[in-house]
Amino acid sequence: MAAGKVFIFDTTLRDGEQVPGCKLNTKEKLELALELEDLGVDIIEAGFPISSPGDFESVNQVARAIKNATVCGLSRAVQKDIEVAAEALKHAARKRIHTGIGTSDYHIRSKFNSTREDILERAVQCVKWARNFTDDVEFYAEDAGRTDNEYLARVVEAVIKAGATTVNIPDTTGYCLPSQYGQKMAYLINHVPNMDKAVLSCHCHNDLGLATANSIEGVIAGARQIECTINGLGERAGNTSLEEVVMILKQHKHLGLHTSIKPERLNPVSRLVSDTMRMPVQPNKAIVGSNAFSHSSGIHQDGFLKDAQTYEIINPEEVGADSSKIVLTARSGRSALAYRFQKLGFQFDRNDVDVLYNEFVKVADSKKEVEDTDLHAMALSYQKKAPVASTGS
Ligand code: KIV
Numbered sequence: 029m030a031a032g033k034v035f036i037f038d039t040t041l042r043d044g045e046q047v048p049g050c051k052l053n054t055k056e057k058l059e060l061a062l063e064l065e066d067l068g069v070d071i072i073e074a075g076f077p078i079s080s081p082g083d084f085e086s087v088n089q090v091a092r093a094i095k096n097a098t099v100c101g102l103s104r105a106v107q108k109d110i111e112v113a114a115e116a117l118k119h120a121a122r123k124r125i126h127t128g129i130g131t132s133d134y135h136i137r138s139k140f141n142s143t144r145e146d147i148l149e150r151a152v153q154c155v156k157w158a159r160n161f162t163d164d165v166e167f168y169a170e171d172a173g174r175t176d177n178e179y180l181a182r183v184v185e186a187v188i189k190a191g192a193t194t195v196n197i198p199d200t201t202g203y204c205l206p207s208q209y210g211q212k213m214a215y216l217i218n219h220v221p222n223m224d225k226a227v228l229s230c231h232c233h234n235d236l237g238l239a240t241a242n243s244i245e246g247v248i249a250g251a252r253q254i255e256c257t258i259n260g261l262g263e264r265a266g267n268t269s270l271e272e273v274v275m276i277l278k279q280h281k282h283l284g285l286h287t288s289i290k291p292e293r294l295n296p297v298s299r300l301v302s303d304t305m306r307m308p309v310q311p312n313k314a315i316v317g318s319n320a321f322s323h324s325s326g327i328h329q330d331g332f333l334k335d336a337q338t339y340e341i342i343n344p345e346e347v348g349a350d351s352s353k354i355v356l357t358a359r360s361g362r363s364a365l366a367y368r369f370q371k372l373g374f375q376f377d378r379n380d381v382d383v384l385y386n387e388f389v390k391v392a393d394s395k396k397e398v399e400d401t402d403l404h405a406m407a408l409s410y411q412k413k414a415p416v417a418s419t420g421s
């Protein structure tokens with residue numbers, strides 16, 4: 029394995045599917061899993077098999093169908109959960125059991141009414157049990173973001189000794205600052221003697237809008253797996269967005285980190301997930317939002333039309349998006365207006381555009397966006413008054 033490879037663990041079908049209204053049936057999960065495999069994700073978390081017979085069936089079908097990616101099933105640190113996950117995954121070409129328990133004092137006291145020593149013992153037992161079914165066992169320390177680092181390091185060391193091959197450090201509540209999350213990873217790398225025997229994984233939630241930043245800090249500090257979802261779907265404010273982390277690592281090559289994702293599939297897969305889960309993507313969403321490659325202010329449009337790189341760090345084709353758009357609003361300028369007329373087949377010179385611009389801003393002030401039909405009407409009326417000035421289609 030190359031040192032700079034970051035594994036992409038996609039949890040759209042598990043954490044993403046927990047979003048109210050996003051529930052998927054088996055056929056839908058299967059279709060999305062095949063797309064995720066084609067996208068190039070390394071691990072697909074297909075579901076939580078003990079949660080319902082329907083989800084057991086979905087994980088089972090995904091496990092049978094996927095050939096290249098690892099298929100993963102979630103479980104609590106409960107023997108029966110682990111057995112059911114193992115049963116659901118039994119036909120997978122590569123299978124992973126993801127098991128774990130809350131390690132913060134909030135979880136230990138309020139959720140489990142327990143002690144740190146007891147939780148550490150339960151963590152070790154669940155990993156040992158899961159190892160009876162597969163060599164690929166991932167342990168999650170739920171609410172690791174708010175877990176005391178010294179105790180977390182003891183848990184991580186113990187679960188690796190028990191056979192965990194990946195250790196997930198979830199910021200379950202989205203609490204950490206990027207620097208804190210990065211320092212947590214660095215602390216584990218420096219204080220867990222057997223850390224080199226397992227992959228450290230980032231699993232961040234977006235309650236403060238920091239999930240992507242935290243995951244990136246995590247891999248800069250030395251983690252080598254990011255758990256993420258298409259469109260950033262997930263509990264509450266969502267999870268780390270897959271498309272964002274992939275493109276950040278691609279843009280910032282100096283980090284020396286890369287993934288196996290095919291970037292040109294990002295927009296098609298985003299649309300498929302949005303349609304299948306009936307969950308619209310916010311227009312200003314990075315990489316996959318409908319405005320991600322739209323330019324509307326005059327200053328930006330002028331710069332963009334002179335050289336796209338002035339205002340775009342990513343070519344939309346690279347991420348499978350429609351080509352960049354010059355949107356006409358009351359904030360747009362003459363260059364954009366001339367460009368849009370030109371696209372409609374009207375060749376206006378500078379003086380024509382000056383006259384037309386006065387008409388344009390009046391129309392633009394009266395509506396949100398000036399459309400091609402408005403431009404046609406403007407151009408034809410102008411041509412009637414000055415018939416020799418231009419040609420139009
Ligand atoms: O956010 C979280 O802690 C989780 C775990 C179950 C991995 O989703």
Ligand code: ZN
Pocket residue numbers: 043198200231233263267
């Ligand atoms: Zn989560």
